[in-house]
Amino acid sequence: MVKTRFAPSPTGYLHLGNARTAIFSYLFARHNDGRFVLRIEDTDRERSRKEYEEMLLKDLEWLGIEWDEFYRQSERFDIYREYVEKLLQSGHAYPCFCTQEELEREREEAQRRGVAYRYSGKCRTLAPEEVEELKREGKPFTIRFRVPDGEEIVFEDLVKGHISINADDFGDFVIVRSDGSPTYNFVVVVDDALMGITHVVRGEDHIPNTPKQILIYRALGFEVPRFAHLPVILGEDRSKLSKRHGAVSVRNYREEGFLPEALFNYLCLLGWSPPGSEREIFSREELIELFDLKDVNSAPAVFNREKLRWMNGVYIREIISLERLYEAILPFLESAGYDVSDEDYVKKVLERTRDAYDTFTEAVEKLRPFFVDDVEIAPEFWARLEDMRSYDVLSTFLRKLEEKELNTPEDVKALAREIQKELGVKPKEIWHSLRIAVTGQLEGVGIDILLSTLPKERMVGRIQKVLDRIS
RNA sequence: GCCCCCAUCGUCUAGCCUGGCCUAGGACGCCGGCCUUUCACGCCGGAAACGCGGGUUCAAAUCCCGCUGGGGGUGCCA
Numbered sequence: 001m002v003k004t005r006f007a008p009s010p011t012g013y014l015h016l017g018n019a020r021t022a023i024f025s026y027l028f029a030r031h032n033d034g035r036f037v038l039r040i041e042d043t044d045r046e047r048s049r050k051e052y053e054e055m056l057l058k059d060l061e062w063l064g065i066e067w068d069e070f071y072r073q074s075e076r077f078d079i080y081r082e083y084v085e086k087l088l089q090s091g092h093a094y095p096c097f098c099t100q101e102e103l104e105r106e107r108e109e110a111q112r113r114g115v116a117y118r119y120s121g122k123c124r125t126l127a128p129e130e131v132e133e134l135k136r137e138g139k140p141f142t143i144r145f146r147v148p149d150g151e152e153i154v155f156e157d158l159v160k161g162h163i164s165i166n167a168d169d170f171g172d173f174v175i176v177r178s179d180g181s182p183t184y185n186f187v188v189v190v191d192d193a194l195m196g197i198t199h200v201v202r203g204e205d206h207i208p209n210t211p212k213q214i215l216i217y218r219a220l221g222f223e224v225p226r227f228a229h230l231p232v233i234l235g236e237d238r239s240k241l242s243k244r245h246g247a248v249s250v251r252n253y254r255e256e257g258f259l260p261e262a263l264f265n266y267l268c269l270l271g272w273s274p275p276g277s278e279r280e281i282f283s284r285e286e287l288i289e290l291f292d293l294k295d296v297n298s299a300p301a302v303f304n305r306e307k308l309r310w311m312n313g314v315y316i317r318e319i320i321s322l323e324r325l326y327e328a329i330l331p332f333l334e335s336a337g338y339d340v341s342d343e344d345y346v347k348k349v350l351e352r353t354r355d356a357y358d359t360f361t362e363a364v365e366k367l368r369p370f371f372v373d374d375v376e377i378a379p380e381f382w383a384r385l386e387d388m389r390s391y392d393v394l395s396t397f398l399r400k401l402e403e404k405e406l407n408t409p410e411d412v413k414a415l416a417r418e419i420q421k422e423l424g425v426k427p428k429e430i431w432h433s434l435r436i437a438v439t440g441q442l443e444g445v446g447i448d449i450l451l452s453t454l455p456k457e458r459m460v461g462r463i464q465k466v467l468d469r470i471s
Numbered sequence: 472g473c474c475c476c477c478a479u480c481g482u483c484u485a486g487c488c489u490g491g492c493c494u495a496g497g498a499c500g501c502c503g504g505c506c507u508u509u510c511a512c513g514c515c516g517g518a519a520a521c522g523c524g525g526g527u528u529c530a531a532a533u534c535c536c537g538c539u540g541g542g543g544g545u546g547c548c549a
Binding site: 007008009011044046047096111113116142160161163164165166169170173174175176178179181183184185188205206208209234236239240266270272273276277279280297298299300301302303310311317353354355356357413416420427428430434435442443444445446448449450 | 472473474475476477478481482483484485486496497498499500508509510511512513541542543544545546547548549
């Protein structure tokens with residue numbers, strides 16, 4: 001049975017690149033009716049924080065990624081110890097008493113000479129008595145894996161194809177730190193093997209680690225899983241997407257008013273597309289049905305915020321239900337301080353305006369006239385009102401409103417026609433006068449929609465205020 | 472420096488494996504038009520790419536080699 005995992009280290013909010021890795025890994029498992037494991041990689045005691053883990057889980061849940069099994073590496077140290085012991089016994093690993101300062105010096109030396117650095121292997125040949133002696137002295141030590149000389153390690157990557165790396169390119173590496181905690185390259189192998197992971201899906205920044213891990217699999221007698229290394233996501237400047245590129249975490253997009261459905265869909269299309277298809281909008285079920293690792297592009301992709309924005313707009317205006325839209329946007333309207341106590345009114349507004357915004361933060365701006373008592377009119381718009389025959393238009397509008405109900409955009413249009421006939425003004429003057437008076441802006445949702453939805457008192461109040469001022 | 476990976480419009484990509492159907496298709500963005508008595512949505516049209524050089528072949532975006540360019544790694548981080 002296929003089993004994949006997502007193994008983030010808890011160091012903050014979920015990064016877009018990791019989110020996509022999680023999505024691909026999840027999709028692959030689901031596509032194959034397999035299982036999906038979430039494993040928190042918190043072996044680094046210095047950097048791992050419980051609250052980071054919580055943020056991570058929340059982001060994952062928000063994206064709708066569900067896991068079948070959950071593990072935390074910090075709770076498995078006993079298991080790792082057992083396997084370290086095995087490697088020590090079999091001679092695949094040995095204690096190393098070199099200090100960080102010494103190693104640092106060697107590294108600098110190598111750099112100066114322009115050669116690739118690798119651990120010298122100084123402690124490889126320590127006699128058992130020497131080891132005992134040093135331990136008795138209480139000297140701190142790490143445990144290193146003994147890398148066989150000159151071995152060519154090859155594997156067939158599901159995304160990248162044939163990859164070959166020579167073991168001479170890296171020296172004996174640390175598998176247990178001097179504080180006794182095991183390192184990533186070691187625990188990842190033990191966990192993946194013990195958890196029965198069949199396909200290791202992760203970022204391509206892990207390619208250099210893979211041969212080290214393969215060596216450990218073999219030394220421990222484990223079966224080597226299949227690997228799929230996903231290309232990284234790049235920023236506009238084509239360097240790895242990072243904080244300096246601005247909004248790079250799932251949380252950023254959530255807070256800016258993007259829908260998880262849209263972000264999920266967009267991320268899938270970054271580096272993957274169903275073969276031969278020209279569609280772009282897919283439901284989660286379709287993605288599960290269509291996704292395959294072999295169709296993942298092997299070149300890195302640049303994250304394009306504008307396209308995500310467009311896609312979010314498509315979801316808002318034609319994919320999700322009104323009910324879903326209401327539920328998702330409500331927190332945004334609330335935190336803007338809008339009065340959303342009348343559910344039917346809010347829904348009516350949303351139903352009539354959903355084609356006017358691409359994100360919820362944008363929606364908050366555009367919907368302001370529907371939810372606040374007063375709008376602010378910028379100075380330059382006052383001038384516009386003076387230029388046009390706004391006074392006549394607005395007063396006529398108010399007068400006619402007394403004996404009319406505006407229930408649909410059509411009603412508003414009919415009324416505008418009447419005003420036009422009566423005053424002989426240009427249509428644009430009518431619309432612009434009304435728009436400025438009622439919204440304070442010259443852009444926004446259709447004014448016919450606004451006027452047929454907005455409660456009469458609010459409309460009248462705003463217009464009256466304008467009339468008082470320009471009379 | 473060394474190791475590994477990659478290379479189609481500005482961006483995401485289809486096509487590449489199994490050469491000819493490619494005058495290279497779609498999408499975002501951009502530009503122009505239509506619809507519209509306002510604003511959007513929508514619709515129609517346009518500009519825009521096979522990095523370069525060698526091969527192989529009747530024929531190469533597609534196969535091979537080199538170059539260039541880009542990315543990743545080079546930790547007692549993951």
